[in-house]
Each structure stands twice: as C-alpha cells, then as structure tokens.
Amino acid sequence: MSTAINKFDEGMRRRADRVGMTTVHRGELLRHPVYTRLLHWLVAIAFVLSLLSGFALYSPWLFRFLTPIFGGGPMARFLHPWFGLFFDIFFLFQFLNWFAPMAWTDVDRRWLNRIKQYLTNEDKVEPADVGFFNGGQKLYFWSIVLSGVLFIVTGLLMWFDHVVPRWIVAVSYVVHDLAALLMLAGFIIHIYEGTAAMPGTFRAMTNGTVTRKWAWTHHPAWYRDVTGRDPREDYEREKRGQAERQRVIEEREREGEF
Numbered sequence: 001m002s003t004a005i006n007k008f009d010e011g012m013r014r015r016a017d018r019v020g021m022t023t024v025h026r027g028e029l030l031r032h033p034v035y036t037r038l039l040h041w042l043v044a045i046a047f048v049l050s051l052l053s054g055f056a057l058y059s060p061w062l063f064r065f066l067t068p069i070f071g072g073g074p075m076a077r078f079l080h081p082w083f084g085l086f087f088d089i090f091f092l093f094q095f096l097n098w099f100a101p102m103a104w105t106d107v108d109r110r111w112l113n114r115i116k117q118y119l120t121n122e123d124k125v126e127p128a129d130v131g132f133f134n135g136g137q138k139l140y141f142w143s144i145v146l147s148g149v150l151f152i153v154t155g156l157l158m159w160f161d162h163v164v165p166r167w168i169v170a171v172s173y174v175v176h177d178l179a180a181l182l183m184l185a186g187f188i189i190h191i192y193e194g195t196a197a198m199p200g201t202f203r204a205m206t207n208g209t210v211t212r213k214w215a216w217t218h219h220p221a222w223y224r225d226v227t228g229r230d231p232r233e234d235y236e237r238e239k240r241g242q243a244e245r246q247r248v249i250e251e252r253e254r255e256g257e258f
C-alpha cells in the first residue's frame with residue numbers, strides 16, 4: 001500500500017485517538033483503537049440499514065413489517081441506495097485501515113485446512129502461528145470487499161436504470177441479490193463468532209481491549225508479538241494455577257470451611 005495511504009490512515013488513527021479514549025487495564029491488551037472501532041460500527045449501522053431496507057424492496061409482501069421503519073415503501077426505495085453508498089464509503093476506509101493485517105498468508109492456508117478442528121472446538125488454544133486475524137476472519141473481510149465492489153457496481157447500474165440497457169439491469173439484480181446473500185450468511189456467522197462462540201471478543205469492538213488470556217487462546221502469534229512472552233507457557237501456567245485453586249477449594253470443602 002502506498003505511503004500516502006499509510007500516512008492518511010495513521011493521521012486518522014491519531015485524530016480519532018485524541019477524540020475518543022481507550023483504557024487498557026492490567027492484564028489487558030489493546031486490540032482495536034478508537035478509529036477502527038468507529039469505522040466498524042459505522043459500517044455495521046450502514047449495513048444493517050441497507051439489509052433491512054433491501055429486504056423490504058426484495059419482497060414487499062414478506063417483509064411488509066419493515067417498510068414503516070423507513071417511512072413506507074417509496075421512502076425505503078429512495079433510502080436504500082444511500083444506505084448502500086454509505087456502507088461502501090465507510091468500508092473503503094476500513095479496507096485501507098485493515099488492508100495490511102488482512103493479507104492472506106501460508107498461516108491462513110494452514111488454518112483453513114484445520115477448519116474442522118476449529119469448528120468442533122477440538123483444541124483449547126489456536127495453533128501457535130495464528131496472528132492478529134485468523135484465516136476465517138480474513139475470509140470474511142475479503143468476502144465483504146468482493147460484495148462491496150459488486151454492490152456498488154450493480155447498485156449504480158440499477159439506480160440509473162433509465163440510461164442502462166435492460167438486460168444489464170436484469171443481470172445486476174441477480175448479482176446484487178447473490179452478493180447480499182453472501183453478506184447475510186457471513187454476517188450471521190460473524191455475530192455468533194464475535195459474541196456467543198468466543199466470550200471476551202465483543203469487548204474488543206466496544207472497550208477496544210481484550211484479556212491476555214483471550215489473546216493467547218485465540219491469537220497466540222499476536223500475543224507473542226505484543227508482549228514478547230511465550231503464549232503456550234502462559235497458557236500452561238494459567239492451567240496449573242486454576243488446577244491449584246480448584247485443589248485448595250476442594251480441600252477446604254472437605255475440611256468443612258465452606
């Protein structure tokens with residue numbers, strides 16, 4: 001990525017950090033600075049509004065309960081392209097912000113080969129080479145890039161349908177809907193992964209921090225980079241500590257102290 005974009009991105013991060021605040025407590029690590037969090041939630045709001053207004057347009061009968069939110073059918077029709085445009089603009093900034101850590105590497109290819117173990121929770125901790133983002137997160141990111149491009153191209157063709165040949169508009173409808181389906185599937189998995197599946201993840205996008213334990217469990221190589229410590233060693237130490245605490249509790253229970 002060119003240095004001009006890097007400088008721009010750095011400048012935006014600094015400006016956002018001056019306005020917002022991230023407090024990193026003991027035992028925590030900074031995961032996402034204010035700028036990243038702000039962009040993430042702007043993207044999310046624009047996406048949800050696009051999705052809901054899009055549903056209302058896709059099937060006005062099935063989703064008739066949604067149109068009143070936007071002030072009726074014609075208003076939903078008017079607003080949807082604007083929500084989509086804002087989604088793409090906000091995501092463009094996030095793209096520039098995350099382009100580097102989202103680069104696909106051999107580590108991600110290996111991660112993908114082990115997807116079954118990941119999904120079945122076979123291992124308590126991620127493989128030692130998993131860095132800031134894992135292969136699944138990167139796939140999600142790049143699927144948004146692809147959908148974002150498809151949305152803007154087909155969206156503009158449909159928006160200005162009076163000057164575009166009819167068959168191109170017809171194809172655009174199909175491609176637009178397919179991109180929306182891909183995004184919807186990714187969105188559902190993303191919410192699950194960012195909340196219920198991995199406790200302690202959601203705060204990365206609210207407070208901006210995660211616990212060290214979370215970091216060595218899910219992103220060991222990143223943990224090693226930012227702390228200079230061995231994630232496996234810290235995991236084993238924590239496990240021993242927990243076993244010891246459990247042993248003391250059980251001993252006291254036996255002695256009738258509790």
Ligand code: HEM
Pocket residue numbers: 031040043044045047048133136137138140141144187190191194195201202203204205
């Ligand atoms: C509205 C519900 C959402 C929740 C609860 C949520 C939660 C999160 C969290 C906690 C992270 C940080 C993960 C980490 O640091 O490892 C994250 C990252 C991310 N979010 Fe969201 N998010 C939501 C909506 C969205 C939407 C609508 C998009 C885009 C369409 C999006 C795109 C991303 C991307 C690309 C990342 C980085 C890669 C990843 O972690 O998967 N998010 N999100």
